[in-house]
Amino acid sequence: MKQNEIVRILEAILMSAEKPMTLNSLMKFFSLEELVTKNAVRDALAEMAGRCDGRGFELRQVASGYRYQTRPEYRDWVSKHWDEKPPRYSRALMEILALIIYRQPTTRAEIEEIRGVAVSSNIIKTLEEREWIRVVGHKEVPGRPAMFGTTPQLLDYFNLSSLDELPALSELKNLDEIYPELAAKADKPENDESDASTGSDDSSRIDASDNV
Structure with a gap:
């Protein structure tokens, strides 16, 4: 499978995920026949992170895995989504x-x-x-x-x-x-x-x- 296709698949998966996803979890989306290696997924994630430069969101690796999130500097605007004040x-x-x-x-x-x-x-x-x-x-x-x-x-x-x-x-x-x-x-x-x-x-x- 070509790198660009891996990137698009991972983007779709992470955009729709409700929680961070580990590398092993992401690997489960690819069948053995597709011959997608962990290194290929790592490279795709690195490319995805680079594509976020200059955008209002980022791809971040946290303890539980990878996730897309808004950048902290825009939290004041994003927080207007919610009427209830945070604790x-x-x-x-x-x-x-x-x-x-x-x-x-x-x-x-x-x-x-x-x-x-x-x-x-x-x-x-x-x-x-x-x-x-x-x-x-x-x-x-x-x-x-x-x-x-x-x-x-x-x-x-x-x-x-x-x-x-x-x-x-x-x-x-x-x-x-x-x-x-x-x-x-x-x-x-x-x-x-x-x-x-x-x-x-x-x-x-x-x-x-x-x-x-």
């Missing part, structure tokens, strides 16, 4: 998420020890409902507390193929460096942690529409 997350929630990202697997008590304040159950619940974190095991200490780790869905949301793309913890000076698009501008009081997310316009909150 906004507190600075406390993002700090807790950052600790889980960099210290996973970690327990709630370990997070509390580092931050010096109690971790709200609502924050943990919000992160689990977003499928950004999950229980990955239990620490072998009295009470066997749950240990939390991140998920592929978290990587997909932040347009990452792996956690290695984040800055090293030793290089990190503040939370905003983890994902500059979040651009949180104010500190959230610690005693407000019980309110994990809201639709309010509180400037201490981070707008989830930053990744449309």
